[in-house]
Amino acid sequence: MYETKILQLDLKGIAQSGQCFRMWETPDGVQLVAKGKFLQVWDLGQDMFRFSCSQEEYETLWKEYFDLNTDYSQYQACILKKDRFLQQAAAYGQGLRILHQDPFEMLISFIISQRKSIPAIRTAVEELCKTFGQPIDTPQGQLWTFPTADQLAGARIEQLKECGLGYRAGYVLDAATKVATGELDLEQIANCKDEVLLQRLQTVSGVGIKVASCTALFGYHRLQALPVDVWMQRVLEQEYGGTWPRSYKKYAGVLQQYMFYYARSGNWKFR
DNA sequence: TGCCAGGCTTCAC
DNA sequence: GTGAAGCATGGC
Numbered sequence: 001m002y003e004t005k006i007l008q009l010d011l012k013g014i015a016q017s018g019q020c021f022r023m024w025e026t027p028d029g030v031q032l033v034a035k036g037k038f039l040q041v042w043d044l045g046q047d048m049f050r051f052s053c054s055q056e057e058y059e060t061l062w063k064e065y066f067d068l069n070t071d072y073s074q075y076q077a078c079i080l081k082k083d084r085f086l087q088q089a090a091a092y093g094q095g096l097r098i099l100h101q102d103p104f105e106m107l108i109s110f111i112i113s114q115r116k117s118i119p120a121i122r123t124a125v126e127e128l129c130k131t132f133g134q135p136i137d138t139p140q141g142q143l144w145t146f147p148t149a150d151q152l153a154g155a156r157i158e159q160l161k162e163c164g165l166g167y168r169a170g171y172v173l174d175a176a177t178k179v180a181t182g183e184l185d186l187e188q189i190a191n192c193k194d195e196v197l198l199q200r201l202q203t204v205s206g207v208g209i210k211v212a213s214c215t216a217l218f219g220y221h222r223l224q225a226l227p228v229d230v231w232m233q234r235v236l237e238q239e240y241g242g243t244w245p246r247s248y249k250k251y252a253g254v255l256q257q258y259m260f261y262y263a264r265s266g267n268w269k270f271r
Numbered sequence: 272t273g274c275c276a277g278g279c280t281t282c283a284c
Numbered sequence: 285g286t287g288a289a290g291c292a293t294g295g296c
Binding site for chain 1: 275276277279280
């Protein structure tokens, strides 16, 4: 166990923000599986948090994972004063952070995400982990790691469909095969510019600009990546005349997250 | 029960 | 290059 003070961290908000699918809310915090490990975090109030790991593991793994070395007020500071919508969205989303997640997990998860609701994505991803991942014993019972490319590349298409993937099963198999064979080198493309990174990701069938952008933002922490789904389309249409404001280019991914989270919260209406 | 979901591919035109 | 149809399935 390790307790520490952290400013601007909303665990439940992050769990609900649609960027991760294997973080679950608990009565007083969250639990998650990432980096092949199980972690429980308690929100103790007064900006104090308890992690179910050693201080060393917190410092070497989870501090980075939760992006706790970053002061998010720098992102909020670039919001235009006259932009009431984003001012409100950012205030509502205070404590949201862009996690440093695994690129392969993001690629597969967001391939699965297309034309699915967030609860349905979670269910399908969990079935995938249960079928192909490694079991982990946790205080909360049996859980599973997210499968590796090798584990998924060996799957039969029927097995994938049984996880509720539907027509996306072939897409997942293509992604896993390309990664497993090295045709798509997820480590190598980490060094590419945003545009090239997005292009390379889109060589996988079933991966378009939206899935590639989510992978770039949540798996490679490319803060300029701007995933536009049906919700963001509505926001852009109603609040910004249909196009992303030029002055928000640098941290588009972060600002987009505030908008997405706020728009879906029910505090904003699309007319 | 019907509608919609953090879209993409394919095929007209 | 643009636009529309078709796609599997779970959750509300």
